[in-house]
Amino acid sequence: MLLQASGIVKHYGVTPILEGVSLQIGERDRIGLVGVNGAGKSTFLKILAGELDSDQGSVSKPRELRIGYLAQNSGLAPQLTIQEVMNAAFGPLLEQERALGRLEARIADPAEQADAARYEALLAQYADANDRFREAGGFEMNNRIRAVLHGMGFGDFAPQTVVSSLSGGQRTRLALARLLVVQPELLLLDEPTNHLDIDTLTWLEQYLRTYSGAMVIVSHDRYFLDATVSSIVEIERQAATRYTGNYTRFMELKAADFAQKVKLYDQQRKEIQRMEEFIQKNIVRATTTRRAQSRRNALERIERLERPGTLKQASFSFSAERRTGKDVLQVYDASAAPVADISPPVQACRLRGQARRAHRAAWSQRRRQDDPAARAGRSASARGGHDPLGHRRAARLL
Ligand SMILES: Nc1ncnc2c1ncn2[C@@H]1O[C@H](COP(=O)(O)OP(=O)(O)OP(=O)(O)O)[C@@H](O)[C@H]1O
């Protein structure tokens, strides 16, 4: 067991957000944390990460557990460079590297060699420090930084590029890169796919799929969850329920659970109706009034089931009132660069009518190739049905 949260209670003012939520995270658990906007997902994740105190309850975890927490819309200090952001992830290792450098300088210093015994001790100290550095992955540090930066689309960026010059999506990617490079035993990711383009999203899916640690991912993207998690925790009405399986399985279980609740509710409603009719008919007749009274007592004792809510469904369509025949976008001879030279310049960009449709089709096809669920032929409308979370990916495709 990596982490255990027990009986977490959190209120903001008088508003209850979490009421006695518990969660156990095992060493290889891959959990998708879902719920409607404002359900308390980010609040719960912050409590798990130790960024926020709960009002009641406890989070137990080994003190040395490496947790990688990505906050929703996490901000990086704008003045830092890419290199500094990535290096910051390796704080203790960098200190070890500097200490090794100092020892190397001393070893090379002829003055240190004058006393043979002292020199021996120095060499032994260096060998020790070197072993510790190697065991902690120090020699792979720069390769790991390079590999993750490359995977996250920063391969062509100068290490001195400052955060303030990056777009919102690029900042999310860099925050993710910093997190992944230290390979935490537990990843807590709050909406990591926000602002990611399709290539980076695909890369992240693959990366997380083969990640050896545990993870809790908050996401509204069901395709991403299907590709990455094996159980779902839903926060609903301040409580958490855990379901085994990916997001698609969770929806099936929810639908089955809902159907069962509706069935039980209907059965009880009919039974109550029958009893009420019986009481009404028989209470005034002397011969049957005792039976009617005992039925009334039974009716009062019945614990009434709550009427099941509705499964959230979203369904919408758009129709064009008239075709305008006008170009939606025309850009000629556009060029843009944060610095003076851009090579090659964007010569001309024109996207309309057929080209626009072709671009969209290419994107959808690309997605189907990457996504087994989409390959299985689910339509955009199926994505919307019974699914409060499904709209974002659909919107991205359109
Ligand atoms: N610091 C705060 N002070 C007061 N209320 C807060 C605070 N942080 C969050 N809330 C409220 O608590 C509720 C839960 O917020 P939280 O951010 O955990 O939701 P969420 O499930 O992550 O939602 P979303 O899907 O929109 O990210 C919301 O109603 C929010 O407005």
Ligand SMILES: [Mg+2]
């Ligand atoms: Mg949130």
